[in-house]
Amino acid sequence: MKLGSFKTHSGNMCTGVNINGQLxxxxxxxxxxxxxxxxxxxxxASEASYKRIPPSMLAxxxxxxxGMADLTAVYSYIKNIMKKGSVLFSPSGKKLNYGLDEIKLxxxxxxxxxxxxxxxxxxxxxxxxxxxxxxxxxxxxxxxPTHSIIGPEDEIQYPITGNDVESEIELGVIFxxxxxxxxxxxxxxxxxxxxxxxxxxxxxxxxxxNMGPADMGVPASYYITLxxxxxxxxxxxxxxxxxxxxxxxxxxxxxxxxNGEVRLKGRTRDMRVPxxxxxxxxxxxxxxxxxxxxxxxxxxxxxxxxxxxxKPGDVVEAEIKEIGxxxxxxxx
Amino acid sequence: MKVxxxxxHDGQIRIxxxxxxxxxxxxxxxEKYLVEEAGIEPQCxxxxxxxxLPTSMFDLxxxxxxxxxxxxxxxEFTRKLVEKGDVVFSPTGDKIIYGLEEVSLLTxxxxxxxxxxxxxxxxxxxxxxxxxxxxxxxxxxxxxxxxETITGPEDFVKWPTTANEVTAAVELGIVIGKTxxxxxxxxxxxxxxxxxxxxxxxxxxxxxxxxxxxxxxxxAFYFTRAMIMDSFQPVGxxxxxxxxxxxxxxxxxxxxxxxxxxxxxxxxxxxxxVAGLIxxxxxxxxxxxxxxxxxxxxxxxxYPPEAGVKIGDVTEAMIEHIGTLRNxxxx
Numbered sequence: 001m002k003l004g005s006f007k008t009h010s011g012n013m014c015t016g017v018n019i020n021g022q023l024x025x026x027x028x029x030x031x032x033x034x035x036x037x038x039x040x041x042x043x044x045a046s047e048a049s050y051k052r053i054p055p056s057m058l059a060x061x062x063x064x065x066x067g068m069a070d071l072t073a074v075y076s077y078i079k080n081i082m083k084k085g086s087v088l089f090s091p092s093g094k095k096l097n098y099g100l101d102e103i104k105l106x107x108x109x110x111x112x113x114x115x116x117x118x119x120x121x122x123x124x125x126x127x128x129x130x131x132x133x134x135x136x137x138x139x140x141x142x143x144x145p146t147h148s149i150i151g152p153e154d155e156i157q158y159p160i161t162g163n164d165v166e167s168e169i170e171l172g173v174i175f176x177x178x179x180x181x182x183x184x185x186x187x188x189x190x191x192x193x194x195x196x197x198x199x200x201x202x203x204x205x206x207x208x209x210n211m212g213p214a215d216m217g218v219p220a221s222y223y224i225t226l227x228x229x230x231x232x233x234x235x236x237x238x239x240x241x242x243x244x245x246x247x248x249x250x251x252x253x254x255x256x257x258x259n260g261e262v263r264l265k266g267r268t269r270d271m272r273v274p275x276x277x278x279x280x281x282x283x284x285x286x287x288x289x290x291x292x293x294x295x296x297x298x299x300x301x302x303x304x305x306x307x308x309x310x311k312p313g314d315v316v317e318a319e320i321k322e323i324g325x326x327x328x329x330x331x332x
Numbered sequence: 333m334k335v336x337x338x339x340x341h342d343g344q345i346r347i348x349x350x351x352x353x354x355x356x357x358x359x360x361x362x363e364k365y366l367v368e369e370a371g372i373e374p375q376c377x378x379x380x381x382x383x384x385l386p387t388s389m390f391d392l393x394x395x396x397x398x399x400x401x402x403x404x405x406x407x408e409f410t411r412k413l414v415e416k417g418d419v420v421f422s423p424t425g426d427k428i429i430y431g432l433e434e435v436s437l438l439t440x441x442x443x444x445x446x447x448x449x450x451x452x453x454x455x456x457x458x459x460x461x462x463x464x465x466x467x468x469x470x471x472x473x474x475x476x477x478x479x480e481t482i483t484g485p486e487d488f489v490k491w492p493t494t495a496n497e498v499t500a501a502v503e504l505g506i507v508i509g510k511t512x513x514x515x516x517x518x519x520x521x522x523x524x525x526x527x528x529x530x531x532x533x534x535x536x537x538x539x540x541x542x543x544x545x546x547x548x549x550x551x552a553f554y555f556t557r558a559m560i561m562d563s564f565q566p567v568g569x570x571x572x573x574x575x576x577x578x579x580x581x582x583x584x585x586x587x588x589x590x591x592x593x594x595x596x597x598x599x600x601x602x603x604x605x606v607a608g609l610i611x612x613x614x615x616x617x618x619x620x621x622x623x624x625x626x627x628x629x630x631x632x633x634x635y636p637p638e639a640g641v642k643i644g645d646v647t648e649a650m651i652e653h654i655g656t657l658r659n660x661x662x663x
């Protein structure tokens with residue numbers, strides 16, 4: 001399933017699924033499913049649909065296994081009744097399917113507030129930045145504030161704290177289950193799905209503070225969070241692909257284009273610390289919750305260093321074939 | 333005015349104001365005010381009071397200026413009730429005045445929006461005590477925590493599995509009361525709701541190898557990891573509103589472990605002041621009403637800013653005009 005959150009022209013927020021380029025309002029679809037397929041009364045179907053497939057993606061993911069069971073049921077129902085060119089309505093009259101031009105896609109979890117980012121997770125990164133990488137099996141983790149999160153087609157605001165702004169492209173993991181002290185062999189059970197993210201950084205905030213081979217270290221490391229935290233510096237989207245559709249997340253290719261030109265290429269098999277170990281390492285003393293977002297670190301190799309510069313006016317497109325294209329615009 | 337979140341006999345979470353060692357339920361107080369001073373019918377007064385003084389501190393702070401005005405109104409009225417000394421109930425029968433021993437105090441910043449900014453290395457003693465390079469003048473280190481990292485007064489701090497050396501610290505917390513960006517130092521005080529006590533725990537052994545320059549790595553990668561562990565940031569019990577602390581750069585603070593003073597200092601030693609931090613952070617980051625900025629571990633060379641703790645220890649973080657935050661380290 002390719003899940004997304006969207007807003008209709010009349011301003012309603014919806015949890016949706018993408019079927020052949022159409023966005024389905026899943027709450028409305030679930031209402032129809034309950035009424036027509038499960039024999040539930042009209043009024044009750046409408047009320048139950050809001051509880052079981054809430055229009056908040058975070059609330060839906062927080063329903064863990066039960067939410068996933070409802071999702072799976074409504075998805076197979078709607079796939080069967082969708083016909084080309086038809087417009088469907090729920091028993092209470094809500095429109096079910098929208099063309100992409102009829103809606104605005106949002107960050108797939110608009111209510112997201114727990115964002116964890118991984119740094120220095122490929123060898124090319126350590127080589128480029130000339131830093132001593134973390135020990136084997138260890139990673140650098142930092143957090144971003146909520147205002148840094150934006151969705152597809154949103155604008156990236158150029159900061160005032162520097163004039164060397166660089167971007168990375170990363171595979172984002174969405175948690176589907178609460179856990180702490182999660183072992184590597186159980187880690188994949190905690191994943192809900194995957195998405196695309198950029199981790200944007202004001203390089204000057206790092207480099208002006210001795211980010212370089214000679215004096216590298218403290219205090220540059222003091223500024224890792226600050227340099228990555230400006231408003232709009234974490235675009236996420238456009239969809240969450242449920243984990244069943246990406247059976248091997250360590251074999252995913254990604255590409256970042258600026259104004260149509262390929263600037264970065266990466267493969268998740270180059271991760272220094274693979275996803276299952278990232279979950280084990282970071283959950284040792286910290287609880288993960290359903291809906292948490294973990295961005296797994298910028299990828300690259302010796303031909304494609306994992307950073308590229310962005311300037312006002314640039315159009316940035318991050319693509320992972322299995323997920324989609326996340327497009328954003330840099331503005332001054 | 334000192335405000336706190338507390339749980340009453342019925343297990344409800346309420347907002348209280350501390351008056352002469354007692355705690356008054358502000359929502360119930362406002363209800364009584366509305367009936368007696370504004371002539372509103374009791375049930376309606378209760379509904380209005382619940383809306384104006386929501387029982388979630390975060391929702392109240394999010395009401396920004398209007399919420400603060402309602403808070404002051406209810407605060408002044410309930411202060412008079414406490415001074416009269418009768419045990420009083422609101423017109424619909426909610427208890428207004430509690431002894432502090434009758435309630436459990438909660439962290440006043442519970443369920444905030446996930447925005448907890450922790451400053452590090454904001455006192456000059458760090459350079460001597462820990463032999464590390466300071467941030468540049470006017471700048472400081474910043475890491476972000478989660479609302480889930482935060483615990484309340486009297487809560488347990490859980491000993492981690494990933495560190496065998498843990499330290500505690502006392503820090504002045506700023507609670508933001510108004511949303512803004514690119515805030516100048518001169519205007520910073522407009523954006524402050526009040527101040528609270530933060531006890532910041534760190535898994536120090538995770539930062540192994542931290543020294544000046546290059547020798548800091550790879551330990552320096554793990555700053556967030558060392559601090560974001562569940563329960564590692566007790567906050568509370570009170571928020572003292574800004575008008576009672578006209579000069580936040582003149583507060584004495586100390587940290588006791590099992591009754592012995594281990595860290596001690598004054599906020600006048602801050603490298604970057606409260607107003608300076610608000611300007612520094614808000615250049616490219618929007619600060620939101622309800623955000624917590626913890627301004628860095630307080631200490632001197634003689635009483636260093638970080639003190640080692642072990643399982644079973646009781647920590648008491650105290651800041652003048654705000655209060656004492658007590659926690660126990662457990663296995």
